[in-house]
Amino acid sequence: MANIYRCWIPTLGIHTVADGNCQKLFRENHILYLAGTSYSTSMSLLIHVLACCFGLGSWVAVNGLWVELPLIVNVLPEGWELPSYLTVIIQLANLGPLLVTLLHKLRPSRIRESAVIYSVLSIGVLACVLLAFFWDKTTVLLGASRSTVFFILTFFLALVDCTSSVTFLPFMMQLPANYITTYFIGEGLSGFIPGVIALGQGVGIAKCVNATSSFGNFTEDYITQTHYLSPNFSTMVFFFLLAVMMCMSLAAFCALNRLPCTTEQSTEKLVPDTDTVDSACSGLDNPGASAEGENSNPQPNSEESGQPQMAKSQHSVIQLTLIYFMVVWVNGVTNGILPSVQTYSCMSYGNLAYHLSAALSSCANPVACIVAMFFPKRSLVLLGVLCIIGSVFGGYNMAMAVMSPCPLLIGSALGESIIVLSWVFFTGSLTYVKVMVGVILRDKSYSALVWCGAAAQTGSLLGSVAMFPLVNIFHLFQSGDFCSTACPT
Numbered sequence: 001m002a003n004i005y006r007c008w009i010p011t012l013g014i015h016t017v018a019d020g021n022c023q024k025l026f027r028e029n030h031i032l033y034l035a036g037t038s039y040s041t042s043m044s045l046l047i048h049v050l051a052c053c054f055g056l057g058s059w060v061a062v063n064g065l066w067v068e069l070p071l072i073v074n075v076l077p078e079g080w081e082l083p084s085y086l087t088v089i090i091q092l093a094n095l096g097p098l099l100v101t102l103l104h105k106l107r108p109s110r111i112r113e114s115a116v117i118y119s120v121l122s123i124g125v126l127a128c129v130l131l132a133f134f135w136d137k138t139t140v141l142l143g144a145s146r147s148t149v150f151f152i153l154t155f156f157l158a159l160v161d162c163t164s165s166v167t168f169l170p171f172m173m174q175l176p177a178n179y180i181t182t183y184f185i186g187e188g189l190s191g192f193i194p195g196v197i198a199l200g201q202g203v204g205i206a207k208c209v210n211a212t213s214s215f216g217n218f219t220e221d222y223i224t225q226t227h228y229l230s231p232n233f234s235t236m237v238f239f240f241l242l243a244v245m246m247c248m249s250l251a252a253f254c255a256l257n258r259l260p261c262t263t264e265q266s267t268e269k270l271v272p273d274t275d276t277v278d279s280a281c282s283g284l285d286n287p288g289a290s291a292e293g294e295n296s297n298p299q300p301n302s303e304e305s306g307q308p309q310m311a312k313s314q315h316s317v318i319q320l321t322l323i324y325f326m327v328v329w330v331n332g333v334t335n336g337i338l339p340s341v342q343t344y345s346c347m348s349y350g351n352l353a354y355h356l357s358a359a360l361s362s363c364a365n366p367v368a369c370i371v372a373m374f375f376p377k378r379s380l381v382l383l384g385v386l387c388i389i390g391s392v393f394g395g396y397n398m399a400m401a402v403m404s405p406c407p408l409l410i411g412s413a414l415g416e417s418i419i420v421l422s423w424v425f426f427t428g429s430l431t432y433v434k435v436m437v438g439v440i441l442r443d444k445s446y447s448a449l450v451w452c453g454a455a456a457q458t459g460s461l462l463g464s465v466a467m468f469p470l471v472n473i474f475h476l477f478q479s480g481d482f483c484s485t486a487c488p489t
Contacts, residue, residue, distance in 0.1 A: 057249020336463020405480020
């Protein structure tokens with residue numbers, strides 16, 4: 001009769017084996033344990049990639065539109081007035097998240113979050129594809145040529161991106177906290193990647209050429225005209241690239257939604273239900289809330305955990321008034337006022353200056369969010385100083401728009417460099433303020449964060465609505481031609 005032995009295996013516990021085969025059983029089980037660890041690591045990496053691709057689709061469409069405007073404004077009939085139309089259209093698209101929020105409150109059992117995400121991402125893919133073919137098609141409306149198709153498709157793209165703010169993140173809250181951080185990285189890339197693609201596209205390069213103008217049998221003197229050099233690839237290709245990125249986001253969501261036991265692939269603690277994670281680093285009118293680095297360790301509710309709750313930061317009424325004023329002001333100037341006149345601010349220096357301003361300021365947004373994540377500073381004095389510095393850069397940008405088509409240092413490389421850097425520092429400094437103010441209010445209370453979002457949307461709406469008549473009705477800003485406009489020296 002074979003001898004019976006009892007041995008302890010780390011992954012199996014105490015087992016009874018015959019003939020003293022503990023060592024063999026340990027070796028075999030250890031191999032299985034390593035294989036299981038390898039599988040789990042591979043699955044975790046896959047989910048990180050999927051979460052990043054899913055976050056990429058949050059604001060990539062609207063950000064892509066803004067960085068492509070330097071090429072579009074030279075074709076569509078609205079010309080330099082086009083950005084002011086876009087700011088209003090994007091604000092109207094906030095009807096999407098408002099409707100979803102109301103349905104969640106009034107009929108929570110009648111709305112499926114996954115179905116909404118499938119719908120908005122599918123709409124985004126379709127709108128990008130249609131833009132690739134029909135972005136330059138115009139119709140006659142009220143006796144003038146209008147970019148009706150472009151405006152309608154832009155509304156649907158903005159509807160997708162605005163609705164993502166209230167649907168994507170709640171879905172990601174089902175996953176462990178480290179995947180939410182990866183989602184925010186993808187959300188930041190939604191502004192960075194279109195900017196890099198636009199830089200590679202090389203749009204906006206122009207040259208002045210001599211031409212003749214003739215009337216009947218008479219030939220006039222030579223005149224100077226602006227000829228825009230062809231980009232490395234067309235606007236159609238750019239919109240197809242946006243469609244590809246939206247498809248990647250849709251495919252990533254399908255995989256995350258269907259992956260069996262997704263949340264069991266990691267043993268890390270899930271994000272508690274007593275806190276929420278919000279983002280400030282997405283698109284044109286996504287209200288600032290918090291940096292992802294601040295959300296990885298939310299504190300449990302003291303009543304549920306039985307532990308004394310950490311003391312929250314206390315602010316006086318005057319300090320809270322200042323904070324909310326900064327929220328309204330920063331979002332008003334970054335999402336409504338200055339974007340409406342960016343063409344007037346930059347185009348007088350040439351399409352290249354406008355192109356670099358749009359692309360690099362788009363890249364400055366996620367960079368500022370990363371800086372806020374690693375170097376969070378909650379001092380109201382510092383944030384107030386940064387708000388003033390950003391406003392000074394914004395004031396310079398507005399002054400150049402008012403002086404259009406003859407701004408300071410026109411025709412010089414110094415003037416072009418200053419306007420590009422001014423837009424980059426304007427976007428970067430105020431984005432940092434948006435993120436950190438959101439973090440402060442998030443840590444204060446949930447209701448304070450809700451009011452932060454309301455204040456941000458209020459500022460964005462007031463800024464865009466106030467600028468629209470000034471640009472399109474009263475025509476306070478004048479367009480010009482880079483080559484033919486005569487400016488006093």
